[in-house]
Amino acid sequence: MKVNFKKQNRLKEFSKDKSKIGLKNSQKRTLIIEYFLHEDKHFSVEELYNEIKKISSEISYSTVYRTLKLLTTCGLADECNFDDGITRFEPVHKAQHHDHLICKRCGKIIEFKNNEIEKLQQDVAKKYKFSIKFHRLALYGLCSECKKKQRGN
Amino acid sequence: MKVNFKKQNRLKEFSKDKSKIGLKNSQKRTLIIEYFLHEDKHFSVEELYNEIKKISSEISYSTVYRTLKLLTTCGLADECNFDDGITRFEPVHKAQHHDHLICKRCGKIIEFKNNEIEKLQQDVAKKYKFSIKFHRLALYGLCSECKKKQRGN
DNA sequence: GTGAAAATGAAAGTCAATTTCAAAAAGCAA
DNA sequence: TTGCTTTTTGAAATTGACTTTCATTTTCAC
Structure with missing residues (x-):
C-alpha cells in the first residue's frame, strides 16, 4: 500500500x-x-x-x-x-471542494471542480438573499466507456 | 381550490x-x-x-x-x-427544469433556474466525454428571513 | 499487573419506504 | 340492475440501510 x-x-x-x-x-x-x-x-x-x-x-x-x-x-x-x-x-481533500459525475450504468464516480459554477451559485444565492453553507451538485448519465459499449449493443 | x-x-x-x-x-x-x-x-x-x-x-x-x-x-x-x-x-413543470435552494433552519425550499450553470455543466460533461441524463443541484444554507432572525438572537 | 475508560461484535432497534393480502370499489357485459 | 372481473384500498407486515445497545474485550495510565 x-x-x-x-x-x-x-x-x-x-x-x-x-x-x-x-x-x-x-x-x-x-x-x-x-x-x-x-x-x-x-x-x-x-x-x-x-x-x-x-x-x-x-x-x-x-x-x-x-x-x-x-x-x-x-x-x-x-x-x-x-x-x-x-x-x-x-x-476529504482539504485543498479543494469538488462535485461529482456519476455513471448510471457502471457506477463510476468522477470528481470535478468548476469555479465558474461555484461563482454562479453565489450569484443565485445573492439574488435570493440566501447564504450558502454548502451545496451538492451531481451530474448523472453515461461515462465515455459505457457510451461506447452501448453503441456496440 | x-x-x-x-x-x-x-x-x-x-x-x-x-x-x-x-x-x-x-x-x-x-x-x-x-x-x-x-x-x-x-x-x-x-x-x-x-x-x-x-x-x-x-x-x-x-x-x-x-x-x-x-x-x-x-x-x-x-x-x-x-x-x-x-x-x-x-x-413536474414541463416547461422548465429547475434546481433548489434549501434553508436548513426553516426548511423553506426555493426553486431557481440558471441557464449559465446548465451550460457549464455541459462543458464539464464534454471534458470527461460524459453524457448527462439529469442532474441535481441543491444549495443549502439560510434564507433571508432566517438570517435576520439569527442576527436578532 | 490493576483498574478505569474506550472499543468491539453480534444482535436488536429505528425509521422511511415498500409490499402483502383480504375486502371494497369500479366498470364492463348481459 | 345484476353478476363478474379487475383494480384500488387500508391495515399490517416487511424491507433495507442505518444506528444503537450491551456484554465482552482491549487499551493504557498508574
Whole structure:
C-alpha cells in the first residue's frame, strides 16, 4: 500500500487529536482509517467492510461503520448521496471542494471542480438573499466507456 | 381550490392515459392528484397525507404513497432528496427544469433556474466525454428571513 | 499487573419506504 | 340492475440501510 505524504499527515493529525478527545489507539480502527484514506475512492460502509474483511477477517461491520462516522465527525471524511439510497464516504481533500459525475450504468464516480459554477451559485444565492453553507451538485448519465459499449449493443 | 388551466390539462392527460394502462377511475386517487397538482409545493408522503386527511379523512397513507409513485411513473411528479432522508415530490413543470435552494433552519425550499450553470455543466460533461441524463443541484444554507432572525438572537 | 475508560461484535432497534393480502370499489357485459 | 372481473384500498407486515445497545474485550495510565 503506497502511502502518500499528505495522507500520512492527515492520519497523524487524527492520531494527535485522539488523546485530547478521549480516544484510545485501536489497531482495528487504525487499519480501517489507513485503508480508507489511502484508497482514493467513494466507499459505502458495506463496500469498505468487504474490502477490509479480505485483509483482516476479524473486523466487524459495526466497527467499519463507526470508524467512517468518526472520520466524518473529525472532518477527514465526507458523506455523499447519489440518488440510490446508499451513503458513501470519501476522504476529504482539504485543498479543494469538488462535485461529482456519476455513471448510471457502471457506477463510476468522477470528481470535478468548476469555479465558474461555484461563482454562479453565489450569484443565485445573492439574488435570493440566501447564504450558502454548502451545496451538492451531481451530474448523472453515461461515462465515455459505457457510451461506447452501448453503441456496440 | 383554484384550478389553473395548464394543470387541468395535465390532469386530463393523466385521465386519458388511465384506460390505456389499465387504471380505474378512483375518487380517492383523483382527489389526491388534484390536490397535489394544484398546490405548487414539495410534499413528502407524510405531509401530503396530513393535508389530504383534513379534506377527506378516509384516505390512507398507502393510497397517498401509491398515488405519488404513480404520478412519478407517469412523469407528472418528480422525486427530490434534500439531505434529510425524506423523499419529497413536486409537480413536474414541463416547461422548465429547475434546481433548489434549501434553508436548513426553516426548511423553506426555493426553486431557481440558471441557464449559465446548465451550460457549464455541459462543458464539464464534454471534458470527461460524459453524457448527462439529469442532474441535481441543491444549495443549502439560510434564507433571508432566517438570517435576520439569527442576527436578532 | 490493576483498574478505569474506550472499543468491539453480534444482535436488536429505528425509521422511511415498500409490499402483502383480504375486502371494497369500479366498470364492463348481459 | 345484476353478476363478474379487475383494480384500488387500508391495515399490517416487511424491507433495507442505518444506528444503537450491551456484554465482552482491549487499551493504557498508574
